[in-house]
Amino acid sequence: MRKNLFFGSIILLALLLFSGVTAAQNIPIDEVTKITVEGNEYVSDFEILNSVATEVGDQTDQESLRADMQSIFEMGYFSDVNIVFENYQGGLNVIFEVVENPILKEIEITGNEPIYSRDKILEILDLNLNTVLNVKKMNENLKSLQEKMQDDGYILARFKDVNVSDQGVLTIDISPGYLNSVEISGNTKTDDDVILREMPITAGEVVNIKKIQKGFQNLSRLGYFVNLNPTLERVNPEENTANLVINLEEGKTGNLKFGGGYSSNDGWIGFVDVSEKNLFGNGQNIGVKWQFGDTTTYSLNFYEPYLWDSEFSFGFSVYDRETDRTTSDDLDYLKKSRGGSISLGHPLPNDWRTSLRYKIEDTEEIWNETATANGVSAVEGETIFGSDNELRSMTLSFNRDTSNNRFHPTSGSINNLSVEYAGDFLGGDMDFTKYNLDTRRYYPGFKNHAWALRMKLGLSDRKTPLAGEEYDLGGSDSLRGYERSDFDDEEANNHLLLFNVEYRIPFNDSFTGVIFTDAGNVWADTDSIALDDLSIGYGLGMRMNTPVGQLRLDYGWNEDSDGQLHFSIGNTF
Incomplete structure (x- = not known):
């Protein structure tokens, strides 16, 4: 028996197949009259012979017998397999000599704490103590553990040492891979702290690519940068450490936005909005708006x-x-x-x-x-x-935002749920409770196209009239093809339901076409809310990216095929 079984950082059974199987040389050609096993103490003859294809009555064949030896070895219970012959009843007794692996007495795991608990790793290994160590099962489950570490984002994690002693102690030493430092380059305005606080991983922690990706999603949503490029640089292969280098290019964070439109009731309307979303590089947002x-x-x-x-x-x-x-x-x-x-x-x-x-x-x-x-x-x-x-x-x-891009999302979602309570101990002369849900979903379309869907629901429980707190519907940000005044209920707009669907088609970096369908309505009473009472709007739109922001132009038709032009800024949702 070997004093040690040593397996490298990623253990492959193939490394042992040719070292543990002794080749049968000068096999005599004769009839097989008996097949026996020697050297096994814990693994039964029946289990071993069940993996042997050669049968009594067959002629001995070198290739077939070698395949039998390999099949026995691949059971995983043996560190060595040999074959010998002896005369028996006018033929040959084929004897498979095996050397069993040690009885597994103990499993020692080191370096795993930053990744998984000991119990979790033992569950994945699925090895039973006080039984013969099954190397095949161990190798397969170690491979599964390696794959799980990779899938969970621990891309530097590896097995530093795996071995089993003659006393049956299996030792697994895991090297998780640590982040040595986080370096930033390319920022001339934004403070390093503003960038680092968006990263859910810091120096000294185990490297996890999912945390790094989450951090860059956070940075992308800020809208401060036009280019983000993360790289991991190896520092010390022996210690399994790396540096995270954040290469970025800052964009304009100050915006002058304007929009407008024409209403048959109100005439021309418009707005001017001046904002800075990274004030003095500290990540603060300030805005001033004038609507006329x-x-x-x-x-x-x-x-x-x-x-x-x-x-x-x-x-x-x-x-x-x-x-x-x-x-x-x-x-x-x-x-x-x-x-x-x-x-x-x-x-x-x-x-x-x-x-x-x-x-x-x-x-x-x-x-x-x-x-x-x-x-x-x-x-x-x-x-x-x-x-x-x-x-x-x-x-x-x-609120929850998992969209992959703040301005042009193609996957993920945005969810907003709120409850507003007015009156009672808060004072004032208005008393109501409003429940609002706004949920949005984004899906990739054909090539670089995208689907965008939204559902908006508003319900109110009022004790006094809402008096200006009613729900608005119609216009560029809700139901296109209609004016807001088209949905003024005689009593009050106490409840709202709105659906929006857009198919967005980027033509180039500056222009995006949109096909949309909207459906919605407002009601005074909850008993009146019905899906068959929704008004429908549909149309076409164009988005243009400019230095002052994204301009939006939509033309929608209502159910009477009357058209309405809408002009504003940014995506509808």
């Missing part, structure tokens, strides 16, 4: 993704909005709103994130008569009635 037309809005937004270098995010917004419209009854309607919000967020497991927002808004509504409305005469400009509303609400949100 039937609604004039001034707003300021700020977002800090890592408040005081913690996992908490912080944001606030303030706005001043004034809406001026004329209804179909020739009533002038003026609505003034001022308010703001603050929010705190924190990450959750499995890429989810939660946030809590407090919102305050004061609204003033004034109705004037321009001619005669509802049989009531008044001097032009006279105030018929007015109302004031105070909104105080808290919104709890859960």
